[in-house]
Amino acid sequence: MLKIRLAQYGSKNRRTFRIVAIDERKRRNGTPVEILGFYNPLVTPAQISIDHDRLAYWQKQGAIVTSGVMKLLTPSK
Numbered sequence: 426m427l428k429i430r431l432a433q434y435g436s437k438n439r440r441t442f443r444i445v446a447i448d449e450r451k452r453r454n455g456t457p458v459e460i461l462g463f464y465n466p467l468v469t470p471a472q473i474s475i476d477h478d479r480l481a482y483w484q485k486q487g488a489i490v491t492s493g494v495m496k497l498l499t500p501s502k
Contacts, residue, residue, distance in 0.1 A: 426487070426488075427446055427448060427449070427483060427486065427487065427488035428446075428447060428448075428488060428489050428490075428491055429444065429446050429461065429480065429483060429484075429489070429490045429491065430444075430453075430491040431444060431464065431491070431493050431494060432444075432447070432453055432454050432457065433453060433454060434454070439467065440466070440467075441464070441465045441466075441467070442463065442464040442465075442466075443457075443462070443463050443464075444460070444461045444462040444463065444464060444480075444494055444497070445458075445461060446458045446459045446461060446479075446483045446488055449489075459479065461475060461476050461483070462475035462480075473497055475497075475498070
């Protein structure tokens with residue numbers, strides 16, 4: 426089963442994240458099926474880029490969006 430989740434990149438205290446479609450049995454930074462975007466919390470405001478068309482495609486294929494990615498997709502109040 427596929428999940429859409431965050432993969433950590435960068436060095437200690439300088440983390441950036443990629444939003445990836447990956448088999449749930451793989452490691453956090455394992456080889457993804459597809460990279461869907463990125464999230465950089467280090468800049469103000471936080472930089473988020475997501476390919477919404479590909480995200481919708483993978484959701485139609487049955488991929489589950491994790492809670493961390495869901496927080497990035499919902500607009501903050």
